[in-house]
Amino acid sequence: MTRLLLLFSQLLFFFLLSGTPKLVSAGETYRFTSADIAFLKRFTLAALPPLPAAPDNLVADNPRAAALGQRLFFDTRLSANGQVACASCHQPHKYFTDGLPRSRALGTTRRNAPTILGATHSPWLFWDGRKDSLWSQALGPLQDSNEHGLDRLGLVRIIRQHYRHDFDQLFSSRADWARLKTVLNKRKRTPRLTARQKAAVNRIVSQVGKAIMAYQRKLKLHPARFDRFVDQLQRDNRNDRILASLMSADEVAGMRLFMGRANCASCHNGPLFTNYEFHNIGAPEADPENVDLGRYAGVELLQHDAFTCLSAQSDAGADDCEEMRFLKKQGRELVGAFKTPTLRNVAHTGPYMHAGQFSTLEEVLAHYNRPTPPYYDRKQHPSRPHFDILPLGLDETQITQLIAFLETLSSPMPLNDPLWRAP
């Protein structure tokens, strides 16, 4: 009997060695080598680097600025109709998204609201990377006519009315209020401003963003099942019972596909499952009459933005702003390219793609499995868009396993965390 078993296991061994297609038998599901574990560890939250330095925002790590930022983030008074806050489209209980294909506030926006969790690690903000910092990013929606619908002076008026004391304490804004006194008291919506008054307005506007950024930097992702699984592997990679309680066999199979055969990890890598790069994956064009040029347009906007790292409102010296100084402005690969989104909590942050073109993960995976090339309109596109992916040729079971794995990236909702609700 023993000899028979031995023979059988030898046969099995040779079968596995020669094995294409490689089968993962039940006993092997939870077998990971130390090199595997070291590799997987790089995807866990434990490997997340410290917050990147923010030389352009002196209050980035100031707790009082964060507290002020949190109040601003949830304040609907910061809008033309008094009903829109940052939190309207970045709702904590939806992992700071809104569940809509394209966000709705005063009007409907052009793109999908991305989660802000982990955003602070990205060198570029928005789907097209048209902002180079979270503080500058925050000023975009505030001034967008479809979102908060404020102009800069309107925003300054609201801040003076409700947050004057905080700004005096945090930013020593007394001189700026004095300078703007006559302008802000006027009934006229858009009075003429002197250069110094303009500078004062821009300063206060940028400080609003800087406080909101300080709040966003404090939002933490909590370990998901995937993180705990890899953590367990590091502690004891032989205890299948505990490992199986953290990730099912299908989820593990999905993870193996994700890291290899399905090529997901090519772009969705690192602790936040993103490389922060811009790619054109040929997602269906949301509006063929008015094509979205993605990063190509984002780079154009960056060059004319009044609130970049290089601007007067930045606290950084020019030498600190290398990404902006050496901004890549040309290249076919910019056309129609969008930032790789994080896959943390992805199962709960649909719909997907920059304009919510896909409503389920099944649709997303179907696209990657058999992608359509990017839409190309000679009249609207500066050049034929670069195309970044190849068909995967996965079968249905594999797709189901991949989706199962994505579910393990969901962090628990920190119900008691005061940062995840209005102050």
Next chain:
Amino acid sequence: MRAKVICLHGHIAMCLFFSLMAKAIESNTPPEIGTPAASSQTMLHIGEQLLHNAEAAQAESVSLSLHSNRLRKSLNQLRRQWHALPQGRDQPLLKHTMHLVAEEIPLWQEQVSRLRNQALDQRGHALTLLEKAFIQIWRPHIRLTDRIRGADSDSYITGHNSNIRSVHPGKMNMAVATEARAPTADMSLEIPALSGQNIPGELNLSSFRISRKLSVFAHIEPETATTLVPLNQIHQWRLILSQLNGQPLRGAEISIEGHMPGHVHGLPTQPRVTEEMAPGIYRVQGVKFQMPGWWVMTFHIRVNQQDDAVTFNIRL
């Protein structure tokens, strides 16, 4: 002794080269930049001479190769004529002529390949000499005399598209991402490999290169603490440009182009030369690589209305 043997075998330039090189390499005292020491000057001089000889040999090989092709054409013509001729007295004569031509062609071809190899050899020796002289002259400014290397990146897949290459949409579905993965002996995970880059044969990975028009000798090195290239981080380089006589190439207008041939995309930043730190020494800022693999960096150089370019291969 060795020099003598080679002299006996006859090529004058080679003979000169070996006898002088022995002398040149002996002296190692670092000279002032701009006034190359005698040894470097000799090396530069011979190097330049050899380069020109190589060029001439190359040109000659091309013209001989054309000649040999013409002979081949004539032979084909003769063959056609021979087939068309009626059986008779003329046929053997024509056949004899054909034999003569046919025998001659390989001789010409041998000559072509001999010249070509000679050109390659001379060019190789010339570049070795120029590099040696260059290092002697610029020694105080050179830390890296080897090829450029990447810092031990903590990631073989950071960046994008490791396995997949961009394709023209018209070629859709011609290829499907394959099972081929990195050879990872001690891993059960099959992670994407840096395959599909189609790196041609042997790449010249030297950080010392001569320009396309043979007017500039150039060296690049990363200005990082370790001279290693970090991944996904903006850093700066130093570019040293010299004329073939050893004088620094001053006041060059330089533009930079970098791309990854295997993936049809460029750098994530637009690096540029921000200053000439000293005569011929240029600071290149804003360099960033978002993934390991084969990169090509070209520096377009413009001096006195003359355009030239120097290209480096880099493997990270």
